[in-house]
Amino acid sequence: MVQADSEGVEHLLCVTCQQPAKLQCPRCLELNLERDLAAFCSQDCFKASWAEHKKVHKPSATHGWHYCTRHGQGRSLNMPDFKWTGDLRPARIAPMRPIPSHIPKPDYYLTGVPVAEEESRQQKSVKLYSGKAVEGIRRACLVGRQVLDAAAAAVAPGVTTDEIDRVVHEATLAAGAYPSPYNYYSYPKSVCTSVNEVICHGIPDRRPLADGDIINVDVSVYLDGYNGDLNETFVVGQVDEASRNLIKVTYDCLHNAIAICKPGTPYRDIGDVISKHAKAHGMGVVRTYCGHGIGEFFHCAPNVPHYAKNKAKGVMRVGEVFTIEPMINQGSYRDKTWPDGWTSATEDGKRSAQFEHQLLITEDGCEVLTARLPTSPPLWWEVEQGSDGAEQPPPGAALAANGTAS
Secondary structure, rough: OEEEOOOOOEEEOOOOOOOEOEOOOOHHOOOOOOOOHEOOOHHHHHHHHHHHHHHHOOOOOOOEEEEEEEEHHHEOOOOOOOOOOOOOOOEEOOOOOOOOOOOOOOOHHHHHHHHHHHHHHHHHHOOOOHHHHHHHHHHHHHHHHHHHHHHHHHOOOOEEEHHHHHHHHHHHOOOOOEEEOOOHHHHOOOOOEEEEOOEEEEOOOOOEEOOOOEEEEEEEEOOOOOOEEEEEEEEOOOHHHHHHHHHHHHHHHHHHOOOOOOOOOEEEHHHHHHHHHHOOOOOOEOOOOOEEOOOOOOOEEEEEEOOOOOOOOOOEEEEEEEEEEEEOOOOOOEEOOOOOOEEEEEEEOOOOOOEEEEEEOOOEEEEOOOOOOOOOOOOOHHHHHHHOOOOOOOOOOEOOOOOOOO
């Protein structure tokens, strides 16, 4: 039997009929589950929904809100015991959102294992793209850009990262694409949302964004057999100067690296350029994660480290497609992974930012496949300058996010 809530639930709606709630599920209260998931207007509504509602009382990837564990494969009612490095804590995550049958899906959709990617020769040999394949990659990147812009428009104090995941999920499906992170090695969401000290792979959850936060939104889509991958870091409300500077330095690190991309450039040089700029501002460059080849597969050769004096092999050739995605920290470059197996945070709890573009090497330089559009929500310094969100290409780079060759 549901019990009356002594604290009042006037602000909540019944989970069954969406009428004003008056009662709470006692088992949910015992388990300390979120109050809005336990609210009912009457005993009749509670009884009518019991068969389905009771499923939220047990950890499950398909029912209820629970903490993520075991690299996305497990769920727990309790927050893991962990020595957190900063102020941020995980919140409960929602069940995985459904994907309609008409959306073409990669091989890992059901199993969580990208077998074709793992077994491909592209893990060691960099594929050269041309013709219709390049056009397919451009289309995927354009959709990725449009989806990221939709997510950026949703960023605001009070908005949960789960809501951003909903925006990304629905926008991706509306474009006829599959959200590439979805069940990739069991990742439980359609986008990565990394807040404050989280470096990358943050899992969207019920925590509302707070005024003063920063958030990286990493979008990847799979469209007609090709992947598009990009990310940006945004301010949430009024953000301190140090965090704003971190974001701008990270953005400049990416664009300084793009400026040297052309046939014959060694991949290892990218790390030197990024590290030089970050070090000049007293910031650290994350070494654990790197840019990567992309196209038919989500991740493949080449590896593109972002730190100086790396040992990346090979030089850039016409037709190669890859990402550059520097992660820059206010303090130490070292990272620590949360118990969910995905979320990577700075070891000292200081903030981190990231920007990512997907590039195609051309005869005379490179093409920024995921470039910002004139309609892209402006970044913080563009707001102050009164400009739109469109990018100016670095020397030797061309922009192609409008879906046309440059």
